[in-house]
Amino acid sequence: MNGLLHEHLLGPEIIVDDGDSTTASVGGTKAASPGGRNLAWQFDMHGQWHRVYTTREAVLREVQGAASSSGNGTSFPSVQMRDIRQLDSAYSISDRPTILVRRQAILMNIDPIRxxxxxxxxxxxxGLQSDVSKLLEATFLAHLVESPDTPFEFTALEAVLSTITTWHxxxxxQGQLEANVVLNTLDSADRPRDEFERLRVVQRRFDELKTRVQGIHSLLATFLDNDDDLHHLYLTxxxxxxxLYDDWRRFDADEATSLVEVYAxxxxxxxxxxxxQLTKANNTESSLHLKWTSKRNQLLLVDVPLKLLFVGMWIASFWTAAAAMNVESPWSNLDDGGLFFWCVFGGLALVGCGVFVAAVVYLRQRGIRVTFSAPMEVPSVAPTLASMLPTPGSGDVDVDSGRPALYFDATGTxxxxxxSRSEIFTRIQRAAADVPDVNDAPASDHPVDIPPVHMRDIRMLETALAVSNEPAVSVRQQAILINCDPIRAVIFRDSCLVLGPVAAVDSALVQRIQKSFHDRLCDATDAAVGFEFTALETILAAKCQLLADDLYKLGGIGRQQLEWMAADETNMSVLDNLRMVKNAMSDLELQVNAFRRMLMDILDSDEELHMLHLTKLHRDPALALDLFAFDTEEAESLLxxxxxxxxxxxxxxELMLYNIQNTxxxxxxxxxxxxxxxxxxxLLLTLATTAIAIPNFIVNAFAMNLVSGVKQLDGMFWTLIAVAAACPVVMYVAALRHLRKTGVNVTMPAK
Structure with a gap:
């Protein structure tokens, strides 16, 4: 009974579906058939793919069959059902990416591909999304066409890793485009509403992407440190x-290492x-914090003079109400043709204005400039930054039919x-084939095979096909491939190809490279120095100079904006410019750090330091069997x-960024x-207004058209005036003393 149920649920057969595949998974949902079978993709070594109904049990038996045909007697673990279950999202404990290498099988669980x-x-x-499945199909076909002689497991592994990295x-x-729109809208909006929710969604999306990409990078970095798994990737x-299962150290795993390194x-x-992108979001948030704080201060500066004017008029209204009280006053029966009225009216108006002017002068003496004028508008630095820091790789035409390149020979001409890509690939293979074979030389105790060039290495030199513009130096047989945006080059022992947008002859960078080539070749008096080091030094010097030039230009703009911001912190246009400068500085910092990592990676790799000597290895091919037989001081000192x-x-x-943050x-x-x-x-104005409201209440109460019984009393008018005048003074002083006792300092010290 249990056996029949087990057989029914797992389904031992694989059934090819040649019909309509529109029922396949869309948006990550599974296409399942009765009997527990699921519709999966199957790619073979001939470049053909189709959809099949399969089960975990069927996959397990197929892998076990492939392993059984490879002989027995090895302790290397075979695939188990628990390994297959980890590829099923319904059984997977977590979404942590994994690569399991088993006997004649590689199990990959890296979102979105299993x-x-x-x-x-x-x-x-x-469970594949439609865009992922289309990308995977195209990548599989492209890699099989480009490298038909590569073992299928490496083609499949590269296709899967390429699809995953490209998709992420x-x-x-796509997230950067949306984030930039949200950040720019948020920065320019006076009253942001939906932008806050959009920003929260964008940040959450980038946090999720960061977690997933970090997991993939950590997986690949850990995999590179596992020599056992690297060697067992060679299924064929x-x-x-x-x-070789029991003695895998007899061969080098350089092909697997270079493949994993590229995608790491x-x-x-x-x-x-x-x-x-998250740094730019933080820069925008800090800029908005400054802008909104400055705007609050500006609103307070508008509110203070209005309250001052209100206090002055409130004082004047007290005296107008005092004259209207239903109490006998010395001037109630005065008839001078309105002269006394107009004098009182004018005097009270002057009192109100005088209170305002006196308060404004008093505040200016204490460093508070009450004004309604807008700060001077500062020109935007956006056009300047756009012209100074063009998009990396802009203008690069990535087509295999051909692209412009600069060819430098051994004389610097x-x-x-x-x-095209295929032509570059052929040139490198031709240069490697020109080195004589050495079969009878003694081998080293630690053999290191110099890896041959692969088409993936050529793709890294192209903007449209490279996932990123991370600087990289790849050393292959008789070739050094350099990707340092905007410079991409292939260095041979006697020539150099410079690719990319710098291939325009009138480019200032090209002229700089040409002059650098000529100067270094003329100064190279030591015949032992190979052309490859001259070319390498020329490209590294050009890249360093580009970074230094960008720093010089950005530093000048940044220092000017900092001076303006320190002089007038209420200028919104300066704050906008400073945000753009910070973003540009963050871009430059990323480039500098990436270039530094590239140099340090080469310096930390003894194998690559030795493989840089193309001329030496060509003159003495026996050194290829024992790379550590010669010194690399020349390469180390250069780097x-x-x-x-x-x-x-x-x-x-970093100093410029610190200055911006400190300012x-x-x-x-x-x-x-x-x-x-x-x-x-x-607070003081509010307190004064509240205090003045009390005497106004008193005098207005006696101005009501009601019988008070004190209208004819002698001296009542002056008594009410005295009480009304004393109340605000007493209340104001008492309130200040109470606030000071509670620890609130309401004094206004001089500037």
Whole structure:
């Protein structure tokens, strides 16, 4: 009974569905059939894919069948049902990404793809969104066409990782567009309403993306440290020679390492883009905090003079009401043709205005300038920043039919060429094939195979196909591939190709590179220095100079805006400019730090430091079998020089950001102190208004058209005036003393 139920639920067969596939998962939902079968994707090594109804039991048996054909007698773990269940979202304990390497199988659970990779087939579990499935199909086909000789497991692994990284990068790019719209709208809106909710949704989306991308990057970084799993990724090699299971150190895992490193780097760049966007959101929030604090102070500065005027008129109205009391006064029967009335009216008006003027002068002496005029408008720096810091990779045409490139020969002379990805790939292969084979040289105790170029390395040099613009140096057989936006280059032992938008002949950067090539080749008196180091130094120097130039331009604009903000913290246009400068500085800081990481990664890799010597390895091919037989002082000193230059630029960028933050903090404290002072003034005016309201109440009470019984009493008029005049003074003094006893200081010290 239990066996029949188990067989019914798991379904042992795989049924190919050649019909309509519109019932497949859309939006992450599963397409299931009766009997527990699910509609999954299946890719084979011939580039064909189709939808199949399968079950976990069927996948397990297929993997076990592939493992059984590879021989026995190894302790390497085989796939178990619990491993298959982890690929099912209904059974997965968490969404933590995982890559499990088992005997003749690679199990990947990285959102949004769950797949089982074998040496001849790849099964992708249901639950894919429509855009992910289309991207996966196109990526599989492209990689199979570009690298038909690559083992299928690496093609499938790269297709899955490429789809995952591209999908996340696309999500980040779409989120950046929405975030920029929200931040710009929030910054320009006088009364934001829906923008706050939109900002909360955008921040939550980026936080979720950050968590997921961090998990993927951590997974790939950990996987790179596991030599056991890296070697067991070679399903085809291990199938052809099962003895390698017990002695996998006999071959190098460089192909697997380079593949995983590429996508670890891409995920890190996507993560950097997320962090940068969150930093820009924080910059906008701090800028808005300053703007709104300044606007509150401006509103208080408008409120204070109005209250001053109100107090003055309130005092004058007291005397007008006093003359209307139903009490005998010395002037009640005075008939001088209205002269006394107009004198009193004019005098009271002057009293009201005089109170206002005296209060304004008093506040100015204490550093509070009461004015209704708007601050001077400062020109926006947005056009300047847009012209100074163009979008990385702008103008780059990424087509395989051909793209402009600069070709530098060993003498430093350059010419313009049109090259394609396949042509670059062929040139590198031709340069590597030119090195003679050495089979009888003694091998090293620690063999290091110099990896051949792969089409993925060429794709990293193209903006449209590269997920990110993270700087990278990839050393391959007789080639060094450099991606430092806007410079992308391929260095050979006797020539150099410079790709990208800098390939315009009239570009100032091209002229700088050309001059640098010529100067360094003329100064290179040591014949042992290879051309590759001259080209490498030229490109590193050009990139460092670009970063330094951007810093110089941004620093000048930033210092000017800081001076204006320190002089007038109420100027909204300066605060807007400073926000844009901070965002540009954050972009520059990201570039500087990425360039520094690139240099440090090379310096930390002894293998790559030795592989940089293209000329030496070409002259003495036997060194390729024992890379550590020669010293790398030349390469280390070159990289350390520009690492130090980069540190200086990075320190200047950090100092500028610290200056902006410190100035913002000081200005915010000034605004807070000024607001507190204005609140004290407002409190005193409110207290004075309340105090004056009491005598006004008294005199207005005796002005009512009712019989009070005291109208004819002698001296009643002066008695009421004295009481009404004494009440506000007594109340004001008593209120101040009470506030001081409670710890509230309401004094207005001089500036």
């Amino acid at each position: 797949a089982v990779i074998m040496r001849h087939r790849c099964i992708v579990f249901p 990068a696309t999500q980040v790019a 090699k291990l199938h052809n020679d099962p003895m 780097q891409r995920t890190f760049t996507t993560l950097s883009a997320i962090v940068l 350059f010419s313009t060429q049109v090259v 350390e020089t520009y690492l130090q230059t980069n540190y200086s630029t990075g320190a200047a960028v 913002e903090s000081i200005v915010l404290m000034k605004l807070d102190a000024k607001r507190n002072y204005l609140i004290v003034v407002d």
